[in-house]
Amino acid sequence: MNNRKPVVYVVDDDVSVCRALSLLLKSHGFKVQTFTRAIDFLTFKHPQVPSCLVLDLRLPNMNGLALQETMESQRQTMPIIFISGHGDIPKSVKAMKAGAIDFLAKPFTKKKLLDAIMQAILKSKAQIKEKTEISKIKRRIKTLSPRELEVFKLVVKGMMSKNIAFKRGVSLQTIKIHRGRVMQKMQAKTMTELISFAEKCGIPSSRR
Amino acid sequence: MNNRKPVVYVVDDDVSVCRALSLLLKSHGFKVQTFTRAIDFLTFKHPQVPSCLVLDLRLPNMNGLALQETMESQRQTMPIIFISGHGDIPKSVKAMKAGAIDFLAKPFTKKKLLDAIMQAILKSKAQIKEKTEISKIKRRIKTLSPRELEVFKLVVKGMMSKNIAFKRGVSLQTIKIHRGRVMQKMQAKTMTELISFAEKCGIPSSRR
DNA sequence: TCCGGTATTATACTAAGGTATAATTGATTT
DNA sequence: AAATCAATTATACCTTAGTATAATACCGGA
Structure with a gap:
């Protein structure tokens, strides 16, 4: 079992989207976990491997932007790629201001998504490296x-x-x-x- | 003559927009310079004072995004606020990815614009401070x-x-x-x- | 050609960083 | 009560940093 395979989390209330993305991404060598509700993703304990989140803007109960804010307040630094069928400019700008890697309006090409994911995984790798280094030093400080x-x-x-x-x-x-x-x-x-x-x-x- | 008054540059091909923004911003204590063409702004020599650029997305010859890229390639770090009447999500995302402070779809409220400008000027001040400090050190290194x-x-x-x-x-x-x-x-x-x-x-x- | 800047070295000295040993005190834990 | 750890100090010694003085050598510009 290869724990170093990057993980892509997909949060979309549309099950068919989850399935389609899962197939696409698995065929490109990613491990995929899908969720139809924001809360399910938040309570999921992600391992410390390079990963990113493909996040639908419109979700029941908690929308994508709210989920992003929650992750920020929890110091979750996982890179986020938004996908949206009915987004608008203010929402995309808000997402990007909050640090999203990309914001893709549906329909989008596979290439656009894969490029964004590649970039997100690279960023995640850098974040993890930085984080482990800092925690090592902090352990010494303690x-x-x-x-x-x-x-x-x-x-x-x-x-x-x-x-x-x-x-x-x-x-x-x-x-x-x-x-x-x-x-x-x-x-x-x-x-x-x-x-x-x-x-x-x-x-x-x-x-x- | 107060050289420390922040400068807001406005680039918009619509003269009436230039005039309206100029009035609004001057009434809020900014110095304002308006341009109707990207090239006019590029050839203008800005002084080293806190400043930002309010930039229309659609312009003749060179559009806002292209101007942003040009400034980037010239290591111009002036914060940019986009305004746009006919923008779309991909363009706003591109602008934000390239470091824009904000991207406002017309019509926007005065408050939104002023907030963004305030933030941009703060950033500009920090940039200038950083830049002068670094150039001072580099002079010593030489x-x-x-x-x-x-x-x-x-x-x-x-x-x-x-x-x-x-x-x-x-x-x-x-x-x-x-x-x-x-x-x-x-x-x-x-x-x-x-x-x-x-x-x-x-x-x-x-x-x- | 003479001057100034760069680079080099030596000797000698002062100051600061760093280690080893040993000992005392106080607080906390077992 | 004994053991452990943090904090403290002293003495002594070694290493590294930094300065002052003086001298040599090279190179390029006035």
């Missing part, structure tokens, strides 16, 4: 003691050990030890690496 | 001698002076002097600052 975390933040802002020591009213040696442990726990071989770790997790470096 | 530039790049990757010296087959002292001059010329007080300068100019730090 192992820091409060003092170490504080020293970490000041160090990446460019403050010298002696100044940190003075600011906190402790000895230089204490800070040096904290600093050393920060490097160890963060698994940073150099200052530059430490700074890049901090940046990736939104910890400000320099005076930005 | 003062570096070839050797200094090389050392700069290796330093921000986290390489130690002695390793740089070995790699280049020169003495440690030589590298230290280059390094010192890099800090001077780049006006960096700390390593973190030097790294943030490098990052802003796309010079890779660490192993990214």
Whole structure:
């Protein structure tokens, strides 16, 4: 079983659309999961593999745009491709503003859809890579003691050990030890690496 | 003469639209420049102040989307708001994909347009700030001698002076002097600052 | 040809970063 | 009560960064 095969989720209330898209996409090497209701997709636990969502704009109960908003508020970053039979410009603009990859008005060609999906999967791959990297770093940050975390933040802002020591009213040696442990726990071989770790997790470096 | 008043450029082949928008926007504190042809806007030299472009989709010779592409290829980053009487979903999607702030179908309310312009001007301000900062740093980079530039790049990757010296087959002292001059010329007080300068100019730090 | 910028090296020194060892204190957990 | 961890400090030592001074060499422009 190949877990690395990209997954395309399809949410469309029209079962025949689901079936047709499923066939098309499976024939192009994607794994496909279809849903006829937004809520079913939201409660579905997606694995951590490159994936995207092909989403019908008009759905019962919760429409596509609302689903998109919900995903955003849940920090779900899966790329979305909208498909719509009765869409209009404001809706397409809203979808795109919210970060959709594409918005296809029905009828659309297979090529248009497949191109969009290809792009979405690429983006998903990049997102997953970024996410796993950040979570790895955050896991390391969690192992820091409060003092170490504080020293970490000041160090990446460019403050010298002696100044940190003075600011906190402790000895230089204490800070040096904290600093050393920060490097160890963060698994940073150099200052530059430490700074890049901090940046990736939104910890400000320099005076930005 | 207030040079800091934001400028809104309007490109629309309909003179009455130009006039109406000009009146509306001037009454809201913007400076306004109108054009009836894309080429007139392109050849106009805009000053370095917060500004945005209100752009009609349908224009003679060069339509709005083509103008947008041209600006992109010229690295013109001015935020664009499309207005359109006969647009469709694909065109609006294309515009948004290419980075437009908004795409308003005529008729639109004054509020919609003003909101979009407000957002565009904010973005423009951020762009200008970013751009001036980067150009300031790039100016400093230009003062570096070839050797200094090389050392700069290796330093921000986290390489130690002695390793740089070995790699280049020169003495440690030589590298230290280059390094010192890099800090001077780049006006960096700390390593973190030097790294943030490098990052802003796309010079890779660490192993990214 | 002389000057200035670049590149190089050496010696010597100061400052800052980093490690090792050892010890103390306080809080929390077992 | 004992053990563990975080935080602290001191002493000592080593490495790396950074500066000052002085000297050599090369190259291109005035």
